[in-house]
Amino acid sequence: MNRAARAASARTAAQREHAVVHRVAALLLEYPSVELIDLLPQLRAASHELSPRLRDPLLEVVDHLGSRPLPELEAEYVATFDLKRRCALYLTYYAYGDTRKRGVALVTFKQAYRAAGFELAADELPDHLAVVLEFASTGGPETWVAGIRLLLEHRAGLELLRLALVDSGSAYAGALVAVTSTLPALQGEDREAVARLAAEGPPGEDVGLEPFAPPSYMPDPNGSDTHAPLQGARR
Numbered sequence: 001m002n003r004a005a006r007a008a009s010a011r012t013a014a015q016r017e018h019a020v021v022h023r024v025a026a027l028l029l030e031y032p033s034v035e036l037i038d039l040l041p042q043l044r045a046a047s048h049e050l051s052p053r054l055r056d057p058l059l060e061v062v063d064h065l066g067s068r069p070l071p072e073l074e075a076e077y078v079a080t081f082d083l084k085r086r087c088a089l090y091l092t093y094y095a096y097g098d099t100r101k102r103g104v105a106l107v108t109f110k111q112a113y114r115a116a117g118f119e120l121a122a123d124e125l126p127d128h129l130a131v132v133l134e135f136a137s138t139g140g141p142e143t144w145v146a147g148i149r150l151l152l153e154h155r156a157g158l159e160l161l162r163l164a165l166v167d168s169g170s171a172y173a174g175a176l177v178a179v180t181s182t183l184p185a186l187q188g189e190d191r192e193a194v195a196r197l198a199a200e201g202p203p204g205e206d207v208g209l210e211p212f213a214p215p216s217y218m219p220d221p222n223g224s225d226t227h228a229p230l231q232g233a234r235r
Contacts, residue, residue: 094157
């Protein structure tokens with residue numbers, strides 16, 4: 001096998017491994033359910049096939065989900081992702097907040113899904129991280145590339161979510177650590193965008209504009225970390 005063939009083989013193997021990471025993380029970031037708990041042995045087995053830097057963070061989440069009663073997990077999920085602006089699972093929220101601009105950004109996700117024949121449930125917003133990761137891990141190389149492109153376009157928000165989960169000691173941090181480990185290292189403008197978001201948080205609502213979707217879908221536009229649970233979460 002020549003050098004070019006070896007490089008191509010290595011890229012294919014990396015893509016397959018990253019697709020497994022994305023699929024496992026997508027499921028771990030779902031709202032806790034009996035079905036998810038039943039899947040944990042399979043997710044553990046899949047994680048064990050990964051390299052240590054990707055395996056270990058995912059196993060931390062699997063272990064946590066397998067060691068707590070379901071009502072406790074449900075309450076923890078809501079407290080983590082629904083009640084904290086810096087921990088929203090909706091990627092466009094970090095860039096656009098609760099403004100009409102966010103509605104336009106969602107079209108990009110829908111177009112990518114439609115082009116790949118990916119069906120989105122009627123009650124799901126297309127920028128939910130679990131949806132994007134499921135999309136990236138489903139289908140062939142072209143779908144994987146399209147999914148990675150969506151993640152990279154919202155890299156700053158993804159990194160802010162990772163930092164917020166790590167800083168708060170959340171058991172879900174491992175899923176974000178594994179996912180971001182599959183992406184290129186942060187450089188230049190990406191680093192600056194992450195630093196800016198970390199300092200300022202997601203933008204507030206533009207004056208005179210109503211949210212593009214019902215308020216129950218989105219975190220508090222006034223900056224509070226406490227508000228009604230997001231009804232758009234994958235549950």
